[in-house]
Each structure stands twice: as C-alpha cells, then as structure tokens.
Amino acid sequence: MDLGIKGKTALVTASSKGIGKAVADGLAAEGCRVAICARGKDELMATAAELKRKYNTDAFWCVCDLNKAKDIENVIEGVQKSFGPIEILINNCGGPAPGFFLDLNEDDWSFAYDQVLMSAIRTTKLVIPSMLKNEWGRVINITSVAVKQPVENLLLSNTFRAGLTGFSKSLSNEVSKYNITINNVAPGYTLTHRLYELAVTRARISGKSHEEMLAEMAKLIPANRLGMPEEIAAAVLFFSSKQASYITGQTLLVDGGNYKGIM
Ligand code: NAD
Numbered sequence: 001m002d003l004g005i006k007g008k009t010a011l012v013t014a015s016s017k018g019i020g021k022a023v024a025d026g027l028a029a030e031g032c033r034v035a036i037c038a039r040g041k042d043e044l045m046a047t048a049a050e051l052k053r054k055y056n057t058d059a060f061w062c063v064c065d066l067n068k069a070k071d072i073e074n075v076i077e078g079v080q081k082s083f084g085p086i087e088i089l090i091n092n093c094g095g096p097a098p099g100f101f102l103d104l105n106e107d108d109w110s111f112a113y114d115q116v117l118m119s120a121i122r123t124t125k126l127v128i129p130s131m132l133k134n135e136w137g138r139v140i141n142i143t144s145v146a147v148k149q150p151v152e153n154l155l156l157s158n159t160f161r162a163g164l165t166g167f168s169k170s171l172s173n174e175v176s177k178y179n180i181t182i183n184n185v186a187p188g189y190t191l192t193h194r195l196y197e198l199a200v201t202r203a204r205i206s207g208k209s210h211e212e213m214l215a216e217m218a219k220l221i222p223a224n225r226l227g228m229p230e231e232i233a234a235a236v237l238f239f240s241s242k243q244a245s246y247i248t249g250q251t252l253l254v255d256g257g258n259y260k261g262i263m
Pocket of ligand 1: 013014015016017018019020037038039040064065066067092093094095096115142143144145157186187188189190191192193194195
C-alpha cells in the first residue's frame, strides 16, 4: 500500500536503536526525509549509515538529550534548516527507570517528567506552528500498554504516559481541523535493549535469570511471544499515512493481546 508520505520530512526522537530506529527505518523505506536523534553520536552515525545503505537516503542526525529543552530546540532548528518544516513527528523517548513507590525520590520524579512528558510536549510545541501553517501534520507518541494497564514496578512510566495521553487528546481537539492528527502507539513487551534491561532488573529482584524473566513475560501474552520493534513501527507508519487522515486523539495498543480488558 502506498502510504502517501513520500518526500515528507519526518523527525523520530530517541531513534538510534529499538522502536525509534525501527520507525525511522520504516519511514525511510516509504521515501520520507528522515531525521534521527539520541544521546550517543556513534550509534546515531551507525543508524544513519544503515539507512543510507538500505535506502540510499541521507538521514539528518543530531546528538540530543531529550531531557534538555535546549537540545530539543537545536534538533528542530537543524532539521528545519536541512529539510524544511517537519511534517511527521514521532515522539519517542528512553524508558523511565523502574521502581516501586517507596524506591523513588523527588529527583527520579522530576527526571521522568522531563524525559517522558515534557520531551514530547517541547518537540510538539516547536513543530505545531509550521504544521498549522501548512495545514497538514502527523504527531505520533510512543507510549506503553501501561496507559491501559499499569505495569508492576514501573510507576514513573505508568504516571507520565497517562499524562501524555491526556495531552495528546486535548491537543487533537485543538488542531484536527487543520488536518493535523495526534495519536499514540502503545507497545507491549517488545524485544529491545529496554526490555532486556527490565528483565535484568526483575531477575535481580526474583533471583531468576533474565532469560527466564523474558520467557515469563512472553507466557503472559496471548500471542505467546514478545513483540518485535518492526511490529510497533507498522502501527506508527499507518498513523503517519494519508489513509489515517480521519483518526485522531487515539491510542492503539500493539501488545500481542497483553492488555486483558475488553475496550
Ligand atoms: P531502547 O532502550 O531500545 O531505545 C531507546 C532509545 O532512546 C535509544 O535510541 C536511546 O539512545 C534513546 N534515548 C534514551 N534516553 C534518551 C534521552 N534522554 N535523549 C535522547 N535519546 C534517548 O528502548 P525501546 O524499547 O525502543 O523503547 C522506546 C520507548 O518505548 C521507551 O519509552 C519505552 O519505555 C517504551 N516502551 C517499550 C516497551 C518494550 O517492551 N520495549 C514496552 C512499552 C513501552
């Protein structure tokens, strides 16, 4: 299917590996001009080189700590200078630290607030004006199954992703009449570095191995396996497409059936 986004400028944040990288790859495959950012220069350069090799495209890349407002401003300015206005924005971030309530201190809460909620709000605020001017845009936030079903030991994620979902719905009410859609893709357990780290933490608590923890996670999922980053990217690509023009303010779970509710 032609998604109708060839030649559009897309920024994917936190995209040197995992889900963000899979999304950048999918957008490049669709012929978008792709911009990527993360904190590590070497991994970013490797990802850009991979996109060049696979799709003969020159991705814009920029080192950025999404917890820092100034870094976000730099990225947006850099993309706009190189590629013009951002038409598709994918707000992804590093996963917040695990922890039960009494493990978490003030600094943990402030850090996760900047990391999960404010990073997406800051990028969106800088990108929406040109989307309004051009009367077209797609904003997709990567959240988590936690917005429907809180995940044990992930209080920071459970809290701030719910906030981001509220923000998305509110913003969609304001901008949808300008052909700008705002949606969320909520992954379940997906095989990336983030999940590996989570399995290691849980292994430490339970005294089991991280391989056992990953197998236990898979067993809880009706699909009986962990998700792959490309499967999350597929949903993001659909929300980015011209075909998804009348879908806004929504969250789509991509979790192999992990969420156990009916709606
Ligand atoms: P990952 O650890 O594989 O990749 C995270 C990416 O974020 C990397 O490119 C890393 O360099 C970048 N990053 C981290 N902190 C950053 C910062 N401060 N500034 C800029 N870049 C930063 O993670 P993933 O599994 O791809 O997860 C992506 C998002 O999806 C996370 O927010 C995660 O919590 C969420 N999520 C993941 C899963 C899962 O099972 N993997 C499930 C639900 C939600």
